[in-house]
Amino acid sequence: MEQKLFVYNSLTRNKEEFKPLNPGHVGMYVCGPTVYSDVHLGNCRTFIAFDLIYRYLLHLGYKVRYVRNITDAGHLESDGDVGEDKVSKKAKIEQLEPMEIVQRYTIDFHKVMDIFNALPPSIEPTATGHIIEQIELVKSILAAGYAYEVDGSVYFDVEKYSQNNDYGALNGRKLEDMLNNTRTLGGQDEKRGKLDFALWIKAKPEHLMQWPSPWGMGFPGWHLECSAMSNKYLGHQFDIHGGGMDLMPTHHTNEIAQNIACCGKTPANYWIHTNMLTTNGQKMSKSLGNSFLPHELFTGEHALLKKGYSPMVIRFFFLQASYRSTVDFSNDAIDAAEIFYKKLSETARKLASLQQNALTAVDEETDKGINTFCDDCYYSMNDNFNSPKTLEALNNLSKWINSYAASIRNSGEITAQTFERMKKTYTDFFFDVLGLKVEDSDSGDTDELMQLIIKLRNEAKAGKDYATSDKIREGLKSIGFQLNDKKQGTTDWVRV
RNA sequence: GGUCGGAUGGCCGAGUGGCUAGGCAGAGGUCUGCAAAACCUCCUACAGCGGUUCGAAUCCGCUUCCGACCUCCA
The missing domain is CATH 3.40.50.620 (HUPs)
Structure with missing residues (x-):
C-alpha cells in the first residue's frame, strides 16, 4: 500500500x-x-x-x-x-x-x-x-x-x-x-x-x-x-x-x-x-492559575476535577482531537474519553489471544470491509496525523474483533490473511503509533486468584445458588473487579 | 486597538462543494438465571443574515460571539 x-x-x-x-x-x-x-x-x-x-x-x-x-x-x-x-x-x-x-x-x-x-x-x-x-x-x-x-x-x-x-x-x-x-x-x-x-x-x-x-x-x-x-x-x-x-x-x-x-x-x-490546551475556554497557563499538574490529574486533587484520571486516559483524550485544534479540558469530555479508551484497550487485550476459527466460505463483503478499516488507519494518519480518524478506524475494527471474540460472528468468514492483518494493524496502531498501553496489567498471581474465585462462583451457579454467585459478583465489583459471563459459559474479569 | 484562528446535534469531536464520521449520553433489541460486557438498530447537527452554484457545514461578504498572539508561557 x-x-x-x-x-x-x-x-x-x-x-x-x-x-x-x-x-x-x-x-x-x-x-x-x-x-x-x-x-x-x-x-x-x-x-x-x-x-x-x-x-x-x-x-x-x-x-x-x-x-x-x-x-x-x-x-x-x-x-x-x-x-x-x-x-x-x-x-x-x-x-x-x-x-x-x-x-x-x-x-x-x-x-x-x-x-x-x-x-x-x-x-x-x-x-x-x-x-x-x-x-x-x-x-x-x-x-x-x-x-x-x-x-x-x-x-x-x-x-x-x-x-x-x-x-x-x-x-x-x-x-x-x-x-x-x-x-x-x-x-x-x-x-x-x-x-x-x-x-x-x-x-x-x-x-x-x-x-x-x-x-x-x-x-x-x-x-x-x-x-x-x-x-x-x-x-x-x-x-x-x-x-x-x-x-x-x-x-x-x-x-x-x-x-x-x-x-x-x-x-x-x-x-x-x-494548539493550546484550554480550561473553560482560556489557555492553560501558569500565570492564569488554571493549569493542571500531571499528578493532580492522576489523583483528582484539583478544584476543577471531580475525579482522577489515568495517564492513558489523558493521552487518549488528547488523541481524540487533532493536534491543530484547541482542546478544552472538562470532566465530561474526559469521562467520555475514558469509557471509549477502556473499550478499545479491552479489545487490544483480548486480541492478543484471539485465534481464528476454522476457515469457512469467505464473506467477501466482510473481508473487504475489514481491509478497508485497516487501510483507514494509514489513510487517516497520512492526512496530517489525524488521530481522531484513526481512532474511528480502530473502533470499526474493534467491533469485528469483539464479535469474533464473543463468538457473535464466525471468524472463519474472512481469509487467514485478512485475520492476521486485522490483528497486526490493530496492535500496531494501538500500541506503537498511538502509544497507548493496556493499563492495570496485573501480575499472574491476581489472575490465578481470580480464576479460583470464578470457579467457586460457577459452581454455585451450576447448583442454581444465585444468591451466592451474585454475592461474589457484587462483592468483587465493590472492590473494583467486574465479572463478565460469556456465552460459552466462561467468565472474564476486568478491573473497573 | 492590530494580526490570525474558531463557532458542528444534550456533551466531546472529525469533515473543505454532492456519497450526509466516530465517541459519550439517551431509546429499543440480541445474548444472559439476573447482571455486566459485547453486538445490532434508532436519534441526522453544522452561530445568524445575505450571495455564488443545479447543489454549501464546506466558497464569498456582512453581523454576533469566543479564543490566541502582539508581554514570560508548549
Whole structure:
C-alpha cells in the first residue's frame, strides 16, 4: 500500500506532501521545556502530539533523528530582554544552585513523559551545554552584519534583516504592523529598533548564571539555543521543526531570522505547531492559575476535577482531537474519553489471544470491509496525523474483533490473511503509533486468584445458588473487579 | 486597538462543494438465571443574515460571539 504523507506546514499555511531532504531519513527538532518549574498539562499535550508524529514516522520506516532541547538558561522571566533568567530567579527564591533547579525539574519532566508513554528523543541537548556553539553563532551573525553590540550585549538587527528578508514569514504579519503594535517596554534604550531582540545579554555581577564571551560576562538569549543546537545536530537545513503555537510569532520567527542571518537558509522545511490546551475556554497557563499538574490529574486533587484520571486516559483524550485544534479540558469530555479508551484497550487485550476459527466460505463483503478499516488507519494518519480518524478506524475494527471474540460472528468468514492483518494493524496502531498501553496489567498471581474465585462462583451457579454467585459478583465489583459471563459459559474479569 | 484562528446535534469531536464520521449520553433489541460486557438498530447537527452554484457545514461578504498572539508561557 503506497500512500503519501501530508503535513500541514505553518510556514506556507498549506497541507503539503511530506518529502524528506534525505530519502528514508527525517530530522526533527522540537522546542522542549524550560526547566524552572513543573511541567503542566498543556506542555504535556504538545510533547504527546510530537510523540505521535515521531512514532508514526518510525512506523513508516523512517530513520528519525528527533532532537528536543532542555532550556536551562537564557529564558527570561519577564519582558524585552531586561528580565531575569527564569532558572536563575527560581534558584534565588529557593536558595539553590541553578543546576539543582534544572536537575530537579528535568528529572520530573522525564518521569512525566514516561508516565504518558512518550518515547525519549534521540538527542536532548541543553542550553548550558552549548554555550560555545551559541557564542560562535553570535559571532557569525555579527560578521554577517545582522547584529550589533552595545555595552556587553548583542542585539539582532531586525530592520536591517528585513531589507532583504521577510521577517514575518512565519507569523504572517507585516513589519510595519509589528512596529506599530509592539508595546513600548522599559529598559530597552540600548536597542536600535523596537523589534530587535537579544542574542547575548550582559550579566550583572550578582547574576547566578553567566559565562565569559568576547563581549564580556553574560548569558545567551532564549531564541539562540534552538538555532545553535538544531544546527549542530541536524545541520543548516532539516525536515521538521515543531513546538507549541505560542512559540510561532516570536520564538520561531526569531529563530528563522538567526538561521538565515548566519547560514542563509530557513532551518526547517516543515513547521508544525500544536494548539493550546484550554480550561473553560482560556489557555492553560501558569500565570492564569488554571493549569493542571500531571499528578493532580492522576489523583483528582484539583478544584476543577471531580475525579482522577489515568495517564492513558489523558493521552487518549488528547488523541481524540487533532493536534491543530484547541482542546478544552472538562470532566465530561474526559469521562467520555475514558469509557471509549477502556473499550478499545479491552479489545487490544483480548486480541492478543484471539485465534481464528476454522476457515469457512469467505464473506467477501466482510473481508473487504475489514481491509478497508485497516487501510483507514494509514489513510487517516497520512492526512496530517489525524488521530481522531484513526481512532474511528480502530473502533470499526474493534467491533469485528469483539464479535469474533464473543463468538457473535464466525471468524472463519474472512481469509487467514485478512485475520492476521486485522490483528497486526490493530496492535500496531494501538500500541506503537498511538502509544497507548493496556493499563492495570496485573501480575499472574491476581489472575490465578481470580480464576479460583470464578470457579467457586460457577459452581454455585451450576447448583442454581444465585444468591451466592451474585454475592461474589457484587462483592468483587465493590472492590473494583467486574465479572463478565460469556456465552460459552466462561467468565472474564476486568478491573473497573 | 492590530494580526490570525474558531463557532458542528444534550456533551466531546472529525469533515473543505454532492456519497450526509466516530465517541459519550439517551431509546429499543440480541445474548444472559439476573447482571455486566459485547453486538445490532434508532436519534441526522453544522452561530445568524445575505450571495455564488443545479447543489454549501464546506466558497464569498456582512453581523454576533469566543479564543490566541502582539508581554514570560508548549
